Amino acid sequence: MHRSQGFTLIDAILGLIVLSLVLALTVPTVVRASARVRMGDVAASMTETFLTSTRLAVTTGSAMVVCPVTERGDCQEGTDWSRGWLVYADIDGDRRHGGPDTVVHRASPPTGGLRLYSTQGRDRLVFQTDGGNEGSNASFTVCSPDIGEIGVLVLSNAGRFRFAEHDEPLGRPCP
Numbered sequence: 393m394h395r396s397q398g399f400t401l402i403d404a405i406l407g408l409i410v411l412s413l414v415l416a417l418t419v420p421t422v423v424r425a426s427a428r429v430r431m432g433d434v435a436a437s438m439t440e441t442f443l444t445s446t447r448l449a450v451t452t453g454s455a456m457v458v459c460p461v462t463e464r465g466d467c468q469e470g471t472d473w474s475r476g477w478l479v480y481a482d483i484d485g486d487r488r489h490g491g492p493d494t495v496v497h498r499a500s501p502p503t504g505g506l507r508l509y510s511t512q513g514r515d516r517l518v519f520q521t522d523g524g525n526e527g528s529n530a531s532f533t534v535c536s537p538d539i540g541e542i543g544v545l546v547l548s549n550a551g552r553f554r555f556a557e558h559d560e561p562l563g564r565p566c567p
Contacts, residue, residue: 423538423539424539424542426504427504427506427536427538427539427542428542428543430502430503430504430506430536431506431534431536431542431543431555432555433502433503434502434506434508434534434545435545435553435555437499437500437502438499438532438545438553439553440499441458441477441479441497441499442458442517442519442547442551442553444479444496444497445458445479445497445517445519446519446523446551448479448481448496448519449519449520449521449523450521450522450523452481453521454481454482454483454521455481455482455485455487455518455519455520455521455526456479456480456481456482456496456518456519457479457480457482457487457489457493457516457517457518457519458477458478458479458516458517458518458519459477459478459480459489459515459516459517460472460473460474460475460476460477460510460515460516461475461476461477461478461498462475463475465478465498466489467480467488467489467516468515469515470515471509471510471511471512471514471515472507472508472509473508473509473510473532474501474502474506474507474508474509475501476498476499476500476501477498477499478495478497478498478499479495479496479497479498479499480493480494480495480496481493481494481496482518487516487518502534504536505536505537505538506534506535506536507534507535507536507537508532508533508534508535509532509533509535510530510531510532510533511528511529511530511531511532514527514528514530517530517547519551523551524549524550524551525547525548525549525550525551527549528549529546529547529548529549530546530547531544531545531546531547532544532545532546532547543555543556544556
């Protein structure tokens, strides 16, 4: 009796089942790792912005304001920082961009579809000439379209910035 060599249909189906199980276990891990890397990029960009704002406020003697931007690149009122943000020297002290105020930095939007939202009522950050942050602590929630909320970035009144990453994504939908 001669047996043919090669794969049978059952061999192919078993191989596909094993491959499906491996992919089902690894894809979510890869998606979460990718989102954490992108969140690290956001944290680095915000850290750079806050350090620059603090340094300029102290050295120039003028408050520096950080605000989220509109599609046109102007300051907006609201908690959505997903289009990026800008820093300006608040020369006239009115906490509104315009007139003699000078833009000193523009940050690009977060990459990879990440969304960034600040604490309700914190539509701008003001860095004082003593290096501190005016107002209460500010929290920035980072959301991924793939997995929902993935972490929080917190800026204290003293101007310290920390990254509060969740061990597992909370899965809460983005606002």
